[in-house]
Amino acid sequence: MYQPRKLVVTMMCAAAALLSAGAALSDQPAAPAEHAAGVWQKHEYAFQFMGFTTTYSCDGLADKLKTLLIAAGARADAKASAGACAAGFGRPDKFARADLTFYTLAPDSAAAPADAKRVDGTWRPVSFMQRSPRALQIGDCEVVEQFAHSVLPMFTTRNLDNHTVCVPKQESGSDIRLKFDSFVAAPVVAARTP
Numbered sequence: 701m702y703q704p705r706k707l708v709v710t711m712m713c714a715a716a717a718l719l720s721a722g723a724a725l726s727d728q729p730a731a732p733a734e735h736a737a738g739v740w741q742k743h744e745y746a747f748q749f750m751g752f753t754t755t756y757s758c759d760g761l762a763d764k765l766k767t768l769l770i771a772a773g774a775r776a777d778a779k780a781s782a783g784a785c786a787a788g789f790g791r792p793d794k795f796a797r798a799d800l801t802f803y804t805l806a807p808d809s810a811a812a813p814a815d816a817k818r819v820d821g822t823w824r825p826v827s828f829m830q831r832s833p834r835a836l837q838i839g840d841c842e843v844v845e846q847f848a849h850s851v852l853p854m855f856t857t858r859n860l861d862n863h864t865v866c867v868p869k870q871e872s873g874s875d876i877r878l879k880f881d882s883f884v885a886a887p888v889v890a891a892r893t894p
Contacts, residue, residue, distance in 0.1 A: 737821065738808055738818070738856075738885070739819065743804065746797060747846075749795075751846070753841065753874070754843070756843070758783055758797055762780040762782050762798040765800060767836070768844070771828070773855060773883070774802040778800070778802035804883075828876055828877075828878040828879075841864065841865075844878060856883035861877075862878050
């Protein structure tokens with residue numbers, strides 16, 4: 701004979717067991733981030749934009765590249781300035797240029813100068829896609845593609861997954877999907893005072 705009360709009690713016991721198992725898993729501390737000593741490396745690069753879809757002013761290109769540098773893990777003092785352009789400030793230029801000066805963190809090695817300041821580094825996931833970082837639009841596809849090929853190799857990265865597709869002279873069909881882990885300076889944790 702069918703006993704609905706027994707079935708309900710059995711189901712409640714099973715649900716309680718699942719909930720307590722889930723709670724036990726969520727109470728476990730998160731895996732610690734991988735930390736290692738790193739040293740800053742200086743980079744200087746003249747970025748000459750070669751694209752078909754979007755035209756940047758030289759200062760606009762510099763602003764976009766600074767956003768990408770910081771998002772990729774460059775030190776906060778990264779500089780991107782308008783290069784020598786034929787068009788004036790704020791005017792689109794088919795041959796837009798920007799001069800980049802930035803620092804990236806590299807794992808400490810025997811090749812690092814003995815007087816180099818060591819910094820605590822960690823791996824951080826980075827994702828470039830439309831609206832990530834916020835200023836990135838689908839029309840920026842070609843600049844992301846060129847950044848990935850010419851500037852990103854200056855960073856210490858791992859797990860690179862690049863599925864960026866840029867269709868020349870149109871935004872339709874283009875897709876920005878670039879993911880990687882970047883070796884960056886670990887956040888400084890302020891000491892608590894009692």
